[in-house]
Amino acid sequence: MTASATEEIVTAGFVVIGDEILSGRTKDKNIGTLADFLTEIGIDLCEVRIVPDIEERIVEAVNALRPRYTYVFTSGGIGPTHDDITADAIARAFGVGIDFDPRAIAILEAFYPAGGMTDARKRMTRIPDGAELIENSVSKAPGFRIGNVHVMAGVPAIMQAMLEAIRPTLTTGPRLQSRALDADLPESRIATALREIQSAHPGVMIGSYPRSKDGRFSTQVVVRARDTALLDAAARDVETAIAAASAS
Structure with missing residues (x-):
């Protein structure tokens, strides 16, 4: 499977799996990593769901997102323990069988010393029927791809390696460009102008992000667009609005 580029917008959804994320015991880092990765290559991350280690909830989330987006990514739940149930859930979501995969077994047998392939480690070789393996250069236990769903580890370093x-x-689309403009003003001073600029520039996204330091409020305005000319025009209007509000 090789990459291609398209002028169409390419989209993605993300299912983060794990009780430890929902309880706060583990602080998720993968959402930001995936968002950065996809933005860099021209894929829009449109939705993220965080679900517990419950098979029905994983199946529900994956089946809701996979017809909606070009790609779906998952993280977590493909390790060696009893609560690592993602592979079974994905097999159920696609209505296929699951078994120990000889390709995955060969990878782990080559990695671990003689006698090191325990039952727990062998559990990580259970792959849904028809899935392609995703290389894991860190700990070798592979992820997998089935349909448009990419199933990856929850450990951030391993997930990052799998993304690479x-x-x-991956098919990629036109990259979303952005420009950040700082306003030494509270958000309320430019809110009306930003709303008018947004309406005047279809195809441009404008976000405002208030900040506070030493009791003084300021705002960063981020303008995003795929078309450079549209981006430049909207950014100029934002600069003009900031200057006008600052002078008033």
């Missing part, structure tokens, strides 16, 4: 492994296989 699949990078060449």
Whole structure:
């Protein structure tokens, strides 16, 4: 499977799996990593769901997102323990069988010393029927791809390695460009102008992000667009609005 580029917008959804994320015991880092990765290559991350280690909830989330977006990514739940149930849930979502995969077994047997392939480690070789493996250069236990769903580890370093492994296989769209403009003003002073600029520039997204330091409020305005000319025009209008509000 090789990469291709398109002028169409390419979209993605993300399912983060794990009780430890919902309880706060583990602080998720993968959402930001995936968002940065996809933005860089021209794929829009449109939705993120965080679900517990419950098979029905994983199946529900994956089946809701996979017809909606070009790609779906998951993180978590493909390790060696009893609560790592993602592979079974994905097999159920696609209505296929699941078994120990000889390709995955060969990878782990080559990695672990003789006798090191325990039952727990062998559990990580259970792959849904028809899935392609995703290389794991860190700990070797592979992720997998089935349909438009990419199933990856929850450990941030491993997930990042898996993302690099699949990078060449992903269809990419036009990249979203952005420009940040700082206003030494509270958000309320420019809110009306930003709303008018947004209405005047279809195809441009404008976000405002208030900040506070030493009791003084300021705002960063971020303008996003795929078309450079549209981006430049909207950014100029935002600069004019900031200057006008600052002078008043």
